[in-house]
Amino acid sequence: MERTAAIPPESAAPGTSVVQEAPRIPLARYRIWFEACQPVTLPERAGSTWRGILGHALRRAVCVTGQDRCRDCLLVHACAHAYIFETPPPPDTGKMRKYTAAPHPFVLNPPPGRTRLQAGEPYTLGLTLIGRGNRHLPYIIHALSRGARDGVGRGRAPMALTQVEQETAPGAGQWTRIHEAEGPLEAIPPQPPQMPPPPGHRVTLHLDTPLRIKREGRALGAADLGFGDLFSNLLRRVSLLSHFHTDTPLETDFAGLTQAARQWPGMEAKLQWQDWERYSSRQGRHVPMSGLTGEITLAPEGLAPFWPYLWLAPFLHVGAGTSMGQGACRMDRAKIHLED
Incomplete structure (x- = not known):
C-alpha cells in the first residue's frame, strides 16, 4: 500500500519545524x-x-x-x-x-x-x-x-x-x-514510489554514473560536495518535476529544508572524480559531463525531513545530464523495509 506520511516535527532537523508532506511523483x-x-x-x-x-x-x-x-x-x-x-x-x-x-x-x-x-x-x-x-x-x-x-x-x-x-x-x-514487436501496448498506469519510514540506521547511496553539481558556476569535486549541495539540487529537481509534469506540485518549506540541509552534519563520502565529455551535434562541440562517483553514507539522526526526497533519488537521478543516465544512484534497499 502506498504511504505518504507527513514528517513529524520532533524528527525534523534544525530549521524545519513545520509538518511536511512527502512529494508525490507518479x-x-x-x-x-x-x-x-x-x-x-x-x-x-x-x-x-x-x-x-x-x-x-x-x-x-x-x-x-x-x-x-x-x-x-x-x-x-x-x-x-x-x-x-x-x-x-x-x-x-x-x-x-x-x-x-x-x-x-x-x-x-x-x-x-x-x-x-x-x-x-x-x-x-x-x-x-x-x-x-x-x-x-x-x-x-x-x-x-x-x-x-x-x-x-x-x-x-x-x-x-x-x-x-x-x-x-x-x-x-x-x-x-x-x-x-508489431503487437499492442498494455501499459500499467504510473504511480508514486512507495516510501518506507525513515530508517533507524545508516544509509548508503552508491553513485554509479557521474554526479555533476555546480555551485556558483563551478562543478564540485570530491572535497567540495556537501550535503547541502546534494540535497538542494535534488529538492529543486523534485519540485520542478512535480510542478511541470504532475497534478500534485510540491508545496513545502523550501527555504527551511535548504538551510537545514546546509547545517546537517550526517554525511560521509568516499568519492572520486570521473572525466567524461560528450559531443553535442546541436551545439557542434564537446560538452563536459565529468562528475563524481563513489559512495555517500548518511546517518539516521536528523535524516527524516530529507528522507522522502532521498528515497526518490534512485528513480529520478540527480545533477546534470539525468535524461541520458547521469547522476544514477542506488540505495541499500535490502536494509530498508517497506511496510505491507
Whole structure:
C-alpha cells in the first residue's frame, strides 16, 4: 500500500519545524529489449547515444510543420517531441514562469559495460517516464524502434526492438511484458514510489554514473560536495518535476529544508572524480559531463525531513545530464523495509 506520511516535527532537523508532506511523483520504469542485427559497438557511456537516437527519431515521427526551432512552432505545446525534449513551460505556469525550460520527463539507463554486441545478442535499455511523460510512451517506443533500426553506435549497426517490459510498481523489482514487436501496448498506469519510514540506521547511496553539481558556476569535486549541495539540487529537481509534469506540485518549506540541509552534519563520502565529455551535434562541440562517483553514507539522526526526497533519488537521478543516465544512484534497499 502506498504511504505518504507527513514528517513529524520532533524528527525534523534544525530549521524545519513545520509538518511536511512527502512529494508525490507518479512514474513508471520500462525495459526496452533490442536484438543486434549485426555486430554493434557502443561507447562506454551510451546514454548520450540513445538520447540522440530517440530525439532524432521522435522528431521525424511526429513533426508536422518542419520548423527548424521547436520554440517558434505553433504546436510547441501540443507536440510529443517538444514536450519530451524541449519541455517548454506551459503558458499558465504561474510562479514558475522564471524558468525558460522544465526538466525533461524521462531518464535513460543503458546497461553498464555493454559496449560490444554480436549479431543476435539481446540488449536492454532502461527508461523511466515521469508523470505526464507516460502519455507519450507509444511515440517513444515507436521512435526507439525506428531509430535503432536505422543504426546504433559506431558504423550505425541496426538493432531490432523485440519487446517492452514494465516494472509492476516503481521499485518492486518485478517486471511484466507490455508490448511485443508489431503487437499492442498494455501499459500499467504510473504511480508514486512507495516510501518506507525513515530508517533507524545508516544509509548508503552508491553513485554509479557521474554526479555533476555546480555551485556558483563551478562543478564540485570530491572535497567540495556537501550535503547541502546534494540535497538542494535534488529538492529543486523534485519540485520542478512535480510542478511541470504532475497534478500534485510540491508545496513545502523550501527555504527551511535548504538551510537545514546546509547545517546537517550526517554525511560521509568516499568519492572520486570521473572525466567524461560528450559531443553535442546541436551545439557542434564537446560538452563536459565529468562528475563524481563513489559512495555517500548518511546517518539516521536528523535524516527524516530529507528522507522522502532521498528515497526518490534512485528513480529520478540527480545533477546534470539525468535524461541520458547521469547522476544514477542506488540505495541499500535490502536494509530498508517497506511496510505491507
